[in-house]
Amino acid sequence: MQLNLATASRMVRDTLTDPRDMAARLLALNVPGDARWLGFVIVVVLSVLMGHASVLLMGDEGFQGGLLFMAMFQTSILLGMIVAVQGIGRALGGGGTFPDTLLLISWLQFVMLVFQLAQIIALAIIPPLFGMITLLALGFFIWMLANFIMALHGFSSLMKVIAGIIFSFFGVAFVLALFLGLMGVGV
DSSP, X not given: OOOOHHHHHHHHHHHHHOHHHHHHHHHHTOOOHHHHHHHHHHHHHHHHHHHHHHHHXXXXXXXXXXXXXXXXXXXXXXXXXXXXXXXXXXXXXXXXXXXXXXXXXXXXXXXXXXXXXXXXXXHHHOTTHHHHHHHHHHHHHHHHHHHHHHHHHTOXXXXXXXHHHHHHHHHHXXXXXXXXXXXXXXX
């Protein structure tokens, strides 16, 4: 497969319309490990650059950290998500591996860049659309993530996976808040 703009656009469209099939197709490509990590790094860089563009458009209301902090934060969030999707899925009887999870979550983040670009355009042209695009992006994110998890781990119930995502999110947030509280960091 040759990766160019037309192919990437078609893959993004297929991910939005049938994420479970697209996840299976991505896994069937048997992408080499170093290419998976390279994809992860590229997605982090693109996310940071687009995030910085959003901050510039928001002005003083935006995030005040620098690019390096944004890169470290984005990397931490994505790696944490990869570990959680792989680890929790395996604990619940799934068969996904870390390299496959790395591939799918990196691709999912790439697809989410489409929504991030729409948010940037909305901020520049029609700022009130920003919130609506954010809600739409959240809905698509949960739906795509659930379907990716089903393809990755071999689960069959979409509703159970969505419930697992929601409970896992709150569980991880609770443990993180507890940990930060014990460390003396105000949450």
